[in-house]
Amino acid sequence: MTVELGHLALILAFLVAIVQMIVPMVGADRGWSDWMRVAVPAATVQFILTLVAFLVLMTAFATSDFSVKLVAENSNSAQPLIYRLSGTWGNHEGSMILWMLILTLFGAMVAWWGENLPPTLKARVLSVQATIAVAFFGFILLTSNPFVRLDNPPWDGQELNPLLQDPGLAFHPPFLYLGYVGLSMAYSFAIAALIEGRVDASWARWVRPWTLVAWVFLTIGIAFGSIWAYYELGWGGWWFWDPVENVSFMPWLISCALLHSAIVVEKRDTLKSWTILLAILAFAFSLIGAFIVRSGILTSVHSFANDPERGMYLLLILAAFIGGSLTLYAWRASALRSDSVFGMVSRESGLVMNNLLLVTATFVVFVGTIWPLVAEVATGRKVSVGPPFFDLAFSPFMIAIAVILPVFAVLPWKRGSLARSVADLRGALVLAVVLGGLAWTFETGRSLLAPVGIALGVWVVAGAIAEMLRRARLGEVPISETWRRLRNLPRADWGKAISHSGFGVTIFGIAAITAWAVEDIRAVQPGESFDFAGKTIRFISEEPVRGPNYSAERGLVELVENGKVVAILHPEKRVYDVQRMATTEAAIDRGITRDVYVALGDQQADGSWALRTYVKPYANWIWGGAMLMALGGVVSLTDRRYRVGAPARKARPAAVPAE
Structure with missing residues (x-):
């Protein structure tokens, strides 16, 4: 009976999601505050019901209830408890329940902590989030019910995939899903803003923390997966450009671009249309990842399922959300124009270049990932796209980002001087060149990879430090004043410096292990x-x-x-x-x-x-750098601007009725 309770909770969550999808949106359109307020309790109830379903399924795995088909196919009584529990999400159906739990959690958090959001925007955001939930609840109930019973239960189960019986893989999927699904929040804010026809600095302050949370979890999830591949598969490799690795990496790249673009919207009230598009694309690539993992169209050791019916349903979801959102974007984009101008040499220009490099790199990974499928459909021949292609086509964009990152980070807004910025970074430049030359000496002329990679890594890290010291006016004011200025810098700035340093450390680790292993x-x-x-x-x-x-x-x-x-x-x-x-x-x-x-x-x-x-x-510097990047995101989240969002509007005094 307990398992049936989980199934009932899913059905009720689906019905609540339908209510949340329709009622607050209509209320926001008509200005009916009572209807808009339905979104908050609905989001809470939807999360609680999904949590009940997830806990019921987890209990079935923990107790080895082999009358449940999913447990019988993915668990065994001899497995240690941690792997019985992780078996809850170590399969298609269970992982979709985890997906929904995280989706509804993010919606509930906006409901609980979104007091400063304008009522109409909050209602629309939660309504869009519920629309995503309706689509995936329907997918689970129609094609992927995890609570199916067996008429004749086996004495024991078939066991979780042995490759997944590892602590790294027990924690890798939840972190990855928190990132994947967390990007739905940026998508919901973008669609709500398009419906309202308004994007401004306040919107950027509201959307940026949610994107940052998703990006932090996605960074940690990708790092855990890389560590697992390194020690578990026995090859000593840390990244294989596997299709499923790629579909987690693409949303990460786009969300990096989105975070930087949102800064421009917040500070300069420009790039609004581009930022909305990035928010749509970030979640679109998450949906593409779900489709590739669960449809079986591409072969991967990470794939969950090979079911044409499920693949077709997911393809319809993909088409509806991506096609619908891009249509709305095309209709509303003209209303998001900005009159702000900036010079070719400015921080805005640097962030634009950063975005273009990240998006182009994402496109390269996307083409390399789907090309075997396209080639097979077009020619009937199987084609393999492996690491040589990705290394050659993708690496130049990351190198370019590493080169420009310190320079444009110190440029002022609107217009600046490239020569002055480089002069401010001359210490970092000298250090990078010296260490790169030292590496070249040790290489004895074998390869440029290690010297160039080490020089770039040092350049990025030293550039981040130099920027902070320049802002603290080191050498211009007494040391005590410099220290005071450093302490008083916004936490978002400290987070940026830590994340950029982590990027540099990762570059260093990649170059060293590739050249010297x-x-x-x-x-x-x-x-x-x-x-x-x-x-x-x-x-x-x-x-x-x-x-x-x-x-x-x-x-x-x-x-x-x-x-x-x-x-x-x-x-x-x-x-x-x-x-x-x-x-x-x-x-x-x-x-x-x-x-x-x-x-x-x-x-x-x-x-x-x-x-x-x-x-x-x-x-270990590869993953240490990744964790530094994630730490920088966490530090940025503690900045007061992003903890409390935009200031709440003051309530107008009530009018006194005439007597």
């Missing part, structure tokens, strides 16, 4: 050792071990540096009991400047074992 693959007998990259690797032994739901061969490997054992590593080769699927569990000795990565392969005919060993310089 080394690998060794060989067959090794137990007791044998070999030298590799200035280290000695001793393969001591191998022994069978037993896990809760798998059997494994576990290696014992000593890492020796300068004659001392610095780490004992235990790489494993696992075979899961139910699906009989083999996975590689790499053992990694992590360090600030390098990772030593060991993966155990198959046993050979002569009794030796295949051993893959990698040295990955500065690998």
